Amino acid sequence: MNEKIIPEIANLSATRYILKKFKLRASKRLGQNFLIDKNVVNEIVLAAEIEDGENILEIGPGIGTLTQGLLKAGAHVTAVELDKKLPQVLAETLSGYKNFRLIQGDILKVDINEIMNNQPFKVVANLPYYITTQIILTLLEKNLPITKIVTMVQREVAERMIATPENLIAKNESAKTYGALSVAVQFYTEPRIAFDVPPTSFLPNPDVMSSVIVCDVRKNVAVDVKDEKLFFKIVRGAFGQRRKNLLNSLLGAGFEREKISDALKKSSIDPNRRAENLSLKNFADIANNYNY
Ligand code: SAM
Numbered sequence: 044m045n046e047k048i049i050p051e052i053a054n055l056s057a058t059r060y061i062l063k064k065f066k067l068r069a070s071k072r073l074g075q076n077f078l079i080d081k082n083v084v085n086e087i088v089l090a091a092e093i094e095d096g097e098n099i100l101e102i103g104p105g106i107g108t109l110t111q112g113l114l115k116a117g118a119h120v121t122a123v124e125l126d127k128k129l130p131q132v133l134a135e136t137l138s139g140y141k142n143f144r145l146i147q148g149d150i151l152k153v154d155i156n157e158i159m160n161n162q163p164f165k166v167v168a169n170l171p172y173y174i175t176t177q178i179i180l181t182l183l184e185k186n187l188p189i190t191k192i193v194t195m196v197q198r199e200v201a202e203r204m205i206a207t208p209e210n211l212i213a214k215n216e217s218a219k220t221y222g223a224l225s226v227a228v229q230f231y232t233e234p235r236i237a238f239d240v241p242p243t244s245f246l247p248n249p250d251v252m253s254s255v256i257v258c259d260v261r262k263n264v265a266v267d268v269k270d271e272k273l274f275f276k277i278v279r280g281a282f283g284q285r286r287k288n289l290l291n292s293l294l295g296a297g298f299e300r301e302k303i304s305d306a307l308k309k310s311s312i313d314p315n316r317r318a319e320n321l322s323l324k325n326f327a328d329i330a331n332n333y334n335y
Pocket residue numbers: 073074075076077078102103104105106107108109110123124125126148149150151168169170171172174
């Protein structure tokens with residue numbers, strides 16, 4: 044099987060054929076839902092705005108469906124795949140392409156800078172849903188030279204990534220949407236939902252709607268903070284106990300009463316407010332006014 048035999052992996056019959064040939068079953072545990080819709084692959088590739096020879100990190104190439112689209116667009120793809128059964132499949136499905144490198148391993152454990160040769164790169168992926176949030180936070184918090192992230196995620200996760208306190212108030216939505224993930228994504232990137240993808244675009248069909256989200260990494264983070272670690276400790280602590288007010292949540296997260304009260308006062312933030320009503324600037328003010 045090579046490029047000539049399977050010109051397009053992204054359809055139901057080619058995917059079934061490959062799975063059957065290699066005696067594979069999509070693993071639920073590894074979040075395997077293979078794309079079978081060529082339009083979705085094309086749209087993802089378009090959203091990634093790939094230039095010839097550009098470095099792309101793909102997380103979880105599966106049987107090579109999205110990878111094929113990226114390679115056809117001229118990308119140099121480095122892919123990290125956890126499933127030990129897939130390297131032999133990819134060796135065949137992508138055998139016609141030169142600019143593909145596979146690393147068998149866990150994306151949460153590999154040294155991403157090393158595998159990307161310390162060069163700038165974009166991330167393009169149809170992510171395994173059981174660890175989407177961890178992967179996104181890992182990519183963001185490691186200070187990697189990423190310029191853009193284009194990923195398929197559950198729609199609900201995409202909504203959390205773009206949620207702001209303003210749209211919570213405007214849409215009167217459940218206060219669960221805006222949280223630590225929203226703050227982290229918006230601190231480092233400008234995110235937007237590009238389009239939604241129905242379960243029928245995958246084999247097997249996932250139980251949920253999906254969305255492709257595009258995150259343009261900011262040259263400078265959204266708000267000035269003196270200590271990013273402290274900023275995120277405050278954000279996580281504030282959202283840790285949603286039913287409590289800000290002061291009690293932060294006390295519960297281990298901050299000292301006197302110091303945190305002082306930081307809130309200096310930031311002109313009422314300790315009775317709740318985390319979901321605070322903007323990135325509010326969190327930055329608290330962190331910058333915290334004397335430790
Ligand atoms: N890219 C393919 C596609 O679009 O059809 C497959 C996407 S599937 C939703 C997610 C892929 O991520 C699977 O191939 C799965 O084996 C892989 N995966 C799961 N956990 C992973 C991890 N921790 N590190 C790297 N890959 C992982």
